[in-house]
Amino acid sequence: xxxxxxxxxxxxxxxxxxxxxxxxxxxxxxxxxxxxxxxxxxxxxxxxxxxxxxxxxxxxxxxxxxxxxxxxxxxxxxxxxxxxxxxxxxxxxxxxxxxxxxxxxxxxxxxxxxxxxxxxxxxxxxxxxxxxxxxxxxxxxxxxxxxxxxxxxx
Numbered sequence: 220x221x222x223x224x225x226x227x228x229x230x231x232x233x234x235x236x237x238x239x240x241x242x243x244x245x246x247x248x249x250x251x252x253x254x255x256x257x258x259x260x261x262x263x264x265x266x267x268x269x270x271x272x273x274x275x276x277x278x279x280x281x282x283x284x285x286x287x288x289x290x291x292x293x294x295x296x297x298x299x300x301x302x303x304x305x306x307x308x309x310x311x312x313x314x315x316x317x318x319x320x321x322x323x324x325x326x327x328x329x330x331x332x333x334x335x336x337x338x339x340x341x342x343x344x345x346x347x348x349x350x351x352x353x354x355x356x357x358x359x360x361x362x363x364x365x366x367x368x369x370x371x372x373x
Contacts, residue, residue: 223251223294230289243286246275250290253358254328272359274334274367283362287330290360297328302335302363309344324355334363 224247231237239247250273275283291299300308300323308316323329329352336342352359 223254224248226293227251227286227289230293231285234292235285235289237282237285240282242277243282246273246286249273250360253360254294257327257356257358271353272361275360275362276364276366279364284332287332287360287362290328291330294328296326297330298323298326299330299332302331302333302361305331305348306341306344309348310340324351324357326357329357329359331359331361334361335365 224244227247227250228239228244231239231243253273275286277283287299291297308319336345349359
């Protein structure tokens with residue numbers, strides 16, 4: 220999508236009445252570059268050079284969720300999930316959840332809000348989910364309150 224960051228920032232200003240700060244502006248540019256990288260086919264660009272996604276973290280109330288919700292609205296082929304809802308879908312072995320996960324695999328961008336792993340089961344389920352998403356080459360944008368290195372200690 221051309222000029223995604225401008226559309227995203229414009230949405231924040233016009234729909235949410237937010238004046239984006241420098242962190243939100245920088246995040247929108249990084250997100251646009253990652254999505255652009257996945258949408259272009261470049262014979263000379265190796266997949267190891269392609270970034271798999273973005274993790275946005277910060278304290279409560281800085282606008283991470285607002286940014287993801289705006290991105291979900293502006294980028295129509297995306298899907299936004301709260302991390303606990305994703306884990307619920309990954310744990311349940313019902314037909315509805317299998318259908319949901321198959322539909323998720325058809326998206327061009329997955330957004331996960333409030334990423335936080337607090338037990339080994341969630342870690343294992345999410346790791347398997349990540350492996351599948353990487354194989355499908357779907358970029359992932361996540362938000363959370365902690366640095367990735369502090370989310371879960373093994």
